[in-house]
Amino acid sequence: MRYARRYALPVTMPTVPSFGNEAAERLASMADVTASDGALRRFLHGLPGVDPVGLEARAAALGTRSIKTTAKAYAIDLSISMIDLTTLEGADTPGKVRALCAKALNPDPTDRETPRTAAICVYPDMVATAAEALRGSDVKVASVATAFPAGRAALPVKLADTADAVAAGADEIDMVIDRGAFLSGRYLSVFEEIKAVKEACRREDGSAARLKVIFETGELSTYDNIRRASWLGMLAGADFIKTSTGKVAVNATPANTLLMLEAVRDFHATTGVQVGVKPAGGIRTTKDAMKFLVLVNETVGEEWLSNEWFRFGASSLLNDLLMQRQKLSTGRYSGPDYVTVD
Amino acid sequence: MAFEYAPAPESRAVVDIAPSYGLFIDGEFREASDGKVFKTVSPSTEEVLSEVAQASAEDVDAAVKAARKAFEKWSALPGAERAKYLFRIARIIQERSRELAVLETLDNGKPIKETRDADLPLVAAHFFYYAGWADKLDHAGFGADPRPLGVAGQVIPWNFPLLMLAWKIAPALAAGNTVVLKPAETTPLSALFFADICRQAGLPKGVVNILTGDGSTGAALVGHDGIDKVAFTGSTGVGKQIARTLAGTDKKLTLELGGKGANIVFDDAPIDQAVEGIVNGIFFNQGQVCCAGSRLLVQESIQDELLDALKRRMSTLRVGDPLDKNTDVGAINSAEQLARITALADSGEAEGAERWAPACELPGAGYWFAPTLFTNVTQAHRIAREEIFGPVLSVLTFRTPGEAVAKANNSQYGLSAGIWTEKGSRMLAVAGKLRAGVVWANTFNKFDPTSPFGGYKESGFGREGGRHGLEAYLAGAAEPSNERSEREGERDR
Numbered sequence: 001m002r003y004a005r006r007y008a009l010p011v012t013m014p015t016v017p018s019f020g021n022e023a024a025e026r027l028a029s030m031a032d033v034t035a036s037d038g039a040l041r042r043f044l045h046g047l048p049g050v051d052p053v054g055l056e057a058r059a060a061a062l063g064t065r066s067i068k069t070t071a072k073a074y075a076i077d078l079s080i081s082m083i084d085l086t087t088l089e090g091a092d093t094p095g096k097v098r099a100l101c102a103k104a105l106n107p108d109p110t111d112r113e114t115p116r117t118a119a120i121c122v123y124p125d126m127v128a129t130a131a132e133a134l135r136g137s138d139v140k141v142a143s144v145a146t147a148f149p150a151g152r153a154a155l156p157v158k159l160a161d162t163a164d165a166v167a168a169g170a171d172e173i174d175m176v177i178d179r180g181a182f183l184s185g186r187y188l189s190v191f192e193e194i195k196a197v198k199e200a201c202r203r204e205d206g207s208a209a210r211l212k213v214i215f216e217t218g219e220l221s222t223y224d225n226i227r228r229a230s231w232l233g234m235l236a237g238a239d240f241i242k243t244s245t246g247k248v249a250v251n252a253t254p255a256n257t258l259l260m261l262e263a264v265r266d267f268h269a270t271t272g273v274q275v276g277v278k279p280a281g282g283i284r285t286t287k288d289a290m291k292f293l294v295l296v297n298e299t300v301g302e303e304w305l306s307n308e309w310f311r312f313g314a315s316s317l318l319n320d321l322l323m324q325r326q327k328l329s330t331g332r333y334s335g336p337d338y339v340t341v342d
Numbered sequence: 343m344a345f346e347y348a349p350a351p352e353s354r355a356v357v358d359i360a361p362s363y364g365l366f367i368d369g370e371f372r373e374a375s376d377g378k379v380f381k382t383v384s385p386s387t388e389e390v391l392s393e394v395a396q397a398s399a400e401d402v403d404a405a406v407k408a409a410r411k412a413f414e415k416w417s418a419l420p421g422a423e424r425a426k427y428l429f430r431i432a433r434i435i436q437e438r439s440r441e442l443a444v445l446e447t448l449d450n451g452k453p454i455k456e457t458r459d460a461d462l463p464l465v466a467a468h469f470f471y472y473a474g475w476a477d478k479l480d481h482a483g484f485g486a487d488p489r490p491l492g493v494a495g496q497v498i499p500w501n502f503p504l505l506m507l508a509w510k511i512a513p514a515l516a517a518g519n520t521v522v523l524k525p526a527e528t529t530p531l532s533a534l535f536f537a538d539i540c541r542q543a544g545l546p547k548g549v550v551n552i553l554t555g556d557g558s559t560g561a562a563l564v565g566h567d568g569i570d571k572v573a574f575t576g577s578t579g580v581g582k583q584i585a586r587t588l589a590g591t592d593k594k595l596t597l598e599l600g601g602k603g604a605n606i607v608f609d610d611a612p613i614d615q616a617v618e619g620i621v622n623g624i625f626f627n628q629g630q631v632c633c634a635g636s637r638l639l640v641q642e643s644i645q646d647e648l649l650d651a652l653k654r655r656m657s658t659l660r661v662g663d664p665l666d667k668n669t670d671v672g673a674i675n676s677a678e679q680l681a682r683i684t685a686l687a688d689s690g691e692a693e694g695a696e697r698w699a700p701a702c703e704l705p706g707a708g709y710w711f712a713p714t715l716f717t718n719v720t721q722a723h724r725i726a727r728e729e730i731f732g733p734v735l736s737v738l739t740f741r742t743p744g745e746a747v748a749k750a751n752n753s754q755y756g757l758s759a760g761i762w763t764e765k766g767s768r769m770l771a772v773a774g775k776l777r778a779g780v781v782w783a784n785t786f787n788k789f790d791p792t793s794p795f796g797g798y799k800e801s802g803f804g805r806e807g808g809r810h811g812l813e814a815y816l817a818g819a820a821e822p823s824n825e826r827s828e829r830e831g832e833r834d835r
Contacts, residue, residue, distance in 0.1 A: 049764035051784045054615030064455065066350035066667035074345065262614050297345045298658050305345055 013272035015303070018239040019210055026271045027237060034235055037188040044187060044231060050223035050259060059254035062298055063291045072290070076325050077115050079289040079317075080107060082307045084142055084278065086121040086315050088149075088246065094129045097122055099342040101133035108322050109340065111329070117318065118307035119172060123148070124165040131169030142172035142212070146197060149216070149245035151176040155193060162200040166209050173201050174212040174313075176245060177229065179219045187232055194236035212240035212278055212311075218250035226256055230263035240276035246313060251281025254291055261299040274303065280313025286324040289317060347660075350667045352454045357445045359531065362393040365401055365554060366537035368408035369547030375400040380556070382530055385451030386664050386673035386708040394530045397553040399562040402522070405551040406568040409493040409520040412548030417490045417518035421477030428473035428516060430543040435466045438539070442532060444665070446504055449531040451673030451709070452627050453664045460626075464789055465508040468807075471791035472512035475812060479517060482809055485818035490518030491594060492570030494815065495563045497584075498533075499576045500526035500675050501630040501731075506575050507533055509795075509806045511550060517815035519571070522551045524563055526576075528676045530554040561587070569593060573814065575632070578729075578755075578800050596804025596814045598632065598796055600729040601757030604750035605635030605786060606772065608743070609644045611762035615784065617651045620735070623760060623786035625659060625671055625713050629733040630679070632801075633758035635786050636730060638715075639746050642739045649717065649737065657700040659713050671733060674709040683711050683732030690716045690725035690736070721752060729755070743768065747775045756798030760786045779805075 016022040033043040067075055085104045087096060101120055108114040119140035120130050130141045143165035147153035153161075162173055175197045181189045194213055201209040213233040217226050233241045241260055244251040257279040264275050279292060289312060296304050304310050319339045326334050362379065364371040378396035383389060397405075416424070435442065442465075443457035452461075479488050494514045498506035503525055514521050525533035537552045553559055557580070564572045564584050571594040574584050578599040588595050605623050607616050623635025640648050664672035674680040691697050695716040704710040715735040719726050725736045740746040750759055759778040761769050773781045779797045782788060789795070794810035796802060804814050 048611070048613040051612040051615040051764075054612065054618055054784060058615070058618050064459065064667070065347065067347060068350045069348045071346060071348040078345075293345065302344050 015268065015272055015274050018234075018237070018273055018275045019208065023273045024237070026273050027235060030235060030271065034188070034191055037186070040187045040191060040232070041185065044228040047227055047231060050227055052223055052255075055223055055259060056255045059258045059295065062258070062294050063254055065291075065294045067290045067294070072324075073328050075290045075293050076286060076321050076328065078293065078305065079286070079312065080321050080325070081115040081118060082310055083117040083312050083314055083318055084119045084121040084280075085117045085318060086246070086280075086313055088121070088123060088144060092123060092126055094126070096342075097126045097129045098133045101130055101139070103318070103340060103342045104139045105134065105137055107318060108325070110338075111325075114322070114325065118311055121174065121313065124161060124168065124170070127165050127168035127170045140171040141169055142174055143168075143170040144174045144176075144245075146175040148174070148176050148214075149247040151178050152180075155196065158193070159196060159200045162197050166201055166203060170209050172210045172212060173197070174214055174242060176214045176216060177233070179216055182220065182225070182229060182232075187228075191232055191236045194233060194238065198237045210239040211237065212242045212276075213238040214242045214245055214280075216245055216248060217243045217252075217256045218248040223256070223259055226259050227263055230260050231267065234263070234267045234273070234275050238275060240278050240311065242278040242280055242313065244281045246281030252279030252283055252313070254295060257292060258295050258299060261295055261304075264304075265300045268300075274309065276309040276311065277304070278311040278313055283312055283314050284316050285320050289321065347668045349663075351663065351665045352444055352447075352458075352667055354444060354448070354665065357441045357448070359392050359445070359448075363395065363530070363534045363554070365395045365397050365405070366534065366550070366552035367401065367405045368412075368551065369541065371537070374398055375404075380527070382449060382528065384448050384708075385528075385675050386705070388707050391448060392531060394534065394554045397524070397555040397559045397562075401553060402559065402562040402566055403568075405522045405553050406493060406495070406563075406566050408548035409522050409551055410568055412546055413490075413492055413520045416515075416520055416546060416549050419518070421479060421516075421518075424515060424518065425473045425476035427543055427545050428469050428476060428512065431539060431545070432466050432469035432473060434539050434542055435462070435469060439463075439466065442504060442535060445535060446532050447664045447672070449529050450500065450503060451664055451675055453669040453672040454667055455669065456627060456672075460789075461502060461505050464791070465504050468505070468508040468791040469512045472516040472811075475513075475809075476516040479812065479816065482812055482816075484813060484816050488517075488816040488818050491815055491817055492519060493568060494519045494521045494571040494573060495566065495569040496521055496523040496573045497560045497563065497576065498523065498525055500529040501627060501632070503529040504532040504536065507536055509575070509811075510573050513806070513811045514573075514815045515549065517812055519815050520549045522553060522563060522569070524553045524555060524560050527554075527556045564588065571595070571815065573804075574598070578802075581802060594814070596796075596806070597802035598804070598806060599755075599757075599800060599802040600731075601632045601634065601755045601797065601801050602637055602727065602729055602753045603633055603635045603758035603760065603778070604637045604639050604753070604776075605760040606639045606740075606746045606750060606762065607641065607644070607648060608746075608761075608763040608765070608768065609641040610764050611644075612764055612784065613644070613648065613651060616648070616762040617655050619760060619762060619784070619786040620652055621655055621659070624735040625733050626787050628671055628674055628711070630675060630731050631787065633780060633787065633795075634731075635758065635760050636735060637726060637750075638735055638737045639740050639749055640737060641746075642741050645739055652715070653698065653700070656713050656715070659700065659702070661702050661710070661712065662705060671713055674711050674732060677709055679731065680709040680711060683730055683734060686725060686728060686730045686732075687711075687714060687734050690719070690723060690734075693723045693725075695719045695723055695725060695736070721749060727753065743772060747772060751775075751777045754800045757796075757801035758782070
């Protein structure tokens with residue numbers, strides 16, 4: 001039985017965000033496909049295949065869109081507001097994290113009109129520092145968790161890692177999936193783990209941190225796997241699906257992000273649940289960022305064009321966007337000394 | 343706030359179009375013998391771009407004589423020397439590609455995205471490819487010492503003006519022939535710019551002659567006694583006339599005519615890529631492509647899903663100013679063609695098919711037709727049988743692979759077909775059963791100079807491109823060329 005085909009028929013139901021009780025009800029209506037390992041495998045393997053040449057050609061074709069003048073100004077500000085400004089180094093210190101928070105709050109000291117970034121993304125032990133530095137602002141604190149980046153730890157450790165970050169004040173959790181389990185075909189185990197982490201995102205007051213699920217697409221390797229992982233993550237309750245950790249050779253690419261946007265679009269058509277997408281790693285220039293925004297615009301459309309539903313996991317991207325922004329407002333290129341290095 | 347792309351027009355300043363152009367005969371531009379001219383307009387604005395000469399029978403004669411005279415030396419050049427000219431032409435085309443892309447977009451109406459990313463790179467690639475063959479003809483499998491045929495009369499269509507010129511001229515010259523080429527009446531400019539490139543490359547006079555004009559010029563050219571070979575790309579109707587004209591003569595003929603390509607989508611297809619392939623198959627160049635995938639054959643079990651995805655995708659097509667870099671679908675080439683498309687689309691509706699087009703605003707001036715699809719089409723409908731040559735897709739369904747093959751082959755044409763499936767064995771089995779010159783699998787409208795292209799049935803005969811493309815311009819050792827028989831004739835005297 002080709003479940004995917006049946007479910008991929010567009011249904012007319014009101015859109016609900018991935019977080020909240022309504023989404024949980026919609027996902028419950030799909031419970032039959034996650035009822036057993038066998039059912040989940042049949043569902044994921046029944047999804048339409050991906051032709052790599054065609055996918056990459058489509059992504060490249062959208063990359064030739066010419067974004068100029070007013071469109072460029074709009075895209076630059078939107079991109080800045082979508083950045084999860086990231087530092088994930090062994091050498092991170094409270095000082096470094098505070099500096100990055102200052103940058104997120106005030107990206108361009110010469111122009112207070114510059115939008116703020118969406119979030120700061122740090123390791124769990126830096127969450128308290130970041131939360132303190134960002135207190136009272138709308139910039140979110142995102143924390144990687146679940147034994148990032150490899151995810152090679154026992155489930156209780158991963159859940160403790162998550163709960164610790166949430167308790168320290170994280171608004172968002174970026175978890176990694178167990179690629180080993182996925183690649184060996186233990187889909188239900190990956191599914192259960194995501195669900196458990198989603199549970200661990202709950203706070204005592206009943207609210208919850210938003211969950212981003214990182215697939216590490218470079219390790220999943222095939223586009224068919226990326227589509228299956230996307231559906232798996234969304235069925236398990238992901239608020240965002242995210243390409244990569246930034247720690248492996250191949251991170252976000254236009255093609256894998258396009259594929260994940262298609263999955264999000266199809267999931268929305270099937271369940272009415274809206275899920276966000278976050279490409280991360282390797283996006284460094286304004287030109288790159290605009291290509292990704294074009295992918296969003298022409299695949300899922302306007303409803304995804306805000307930092308509620310699309311993010312860039314990046315660090316050096318911000319300064320390139322700021323330089324391009326200055327160029328648009330002054331007509332001249334400045335240079336790396338006219339943006340702050342943190 | 344929505345993400346609206348600001349206008350991003352390619353600059354017209356890179357191309358300098360003269361107010362008038364003459365005929366390119368024997369290395370010089372000259373007026374028509376009777377002084378007649380006609381105008382060429384930009385289909386997207388109806389603006390007059392230039393005035394070009396209307397070649398008379400007398401001009402045809404002069405051009406054929408110039409080509410005949412040039413043939414002696416050109417064919418005697420070592421292949422490596424001919425290759426140098428072809429390489430030089432290819433390089434100049436690359437260097438002037440932006441200018442030529444803008445020119446082609448102005449004269450033809452197709453989007454700059456296509457002329458820039460498809461037409462021009464393919465034109466240069468074609469010259470590079472055949473330049474490489476020029477000194478290897480002895481080893482091409484056509485006998486030990488294959489000879490050129492002589493003078494080739496070539497008539498090309500308006501849908502890919504410069505690319506069709508390249509398909510015709512590159513192999514002809516590589517093989518040692520000289521040519522007289524007539525571009526289409528509505529798109530003469532890029533061929534005239536090519537004439538300038540020939541001069542820039544120092545190509546000997548008379549090797550390439552360009553005659554602009556209407557159908558009467560073409561008829562005079564293919565009917566001329568002084569040519570040895572006719573190569574035609576265009577409508578099946580005109581192709582039949584040419585075949586009649588040539589019947590009983592010793593002229594060689596290749597015809598690349600119409601098509602009604604079937605794009606077959608099986609239920610195990612990669613759906614998102616299939617949708618892209620369908621769009622590319624029928625809306626590339628406004629569907630004015632002989633090998634367009636104008637019939638969509640979709641397996642009934644995924645019909646709804648696929649059509650929903652296709653309609654959603656069609657709604658994102660950007661129709662408008664062809665010079666804007668973000669335009670996906672440009673203008674129809676002429677008022678005449680627009681009328682033909684409109685009439686056939688209307689017949690589809692009249693015969694009971696269901697018409698759908700995305701909401702899209704068409705410019706006021708120029709010739710425009712919105713991307714359109716018809717569902718509930720049957721094999722009996724005119725829109726399922728006749729070539730529309732426009733952005734109109736007819737959707738039919740099938741239940742089994744056998745039915746798909748039967749329906750795909752049930753056409754007077756046989757130029758192209760597409761197969762969409764993730765199953766390799768099905769792909770190969772179906773491809774082997776399709777009577778079409780080109781079968782694409784999980785892609786569509788992909789061209790490459792190394793790949794032969796041509797049709798079955800009323801889509802014509804002969805192949806262009808690849809090693810096969812040389813055959814149309816060479817006489818093997820077993821088959822004496824006209825040149826050789828003339829020499830033998832002299833000996834007999």
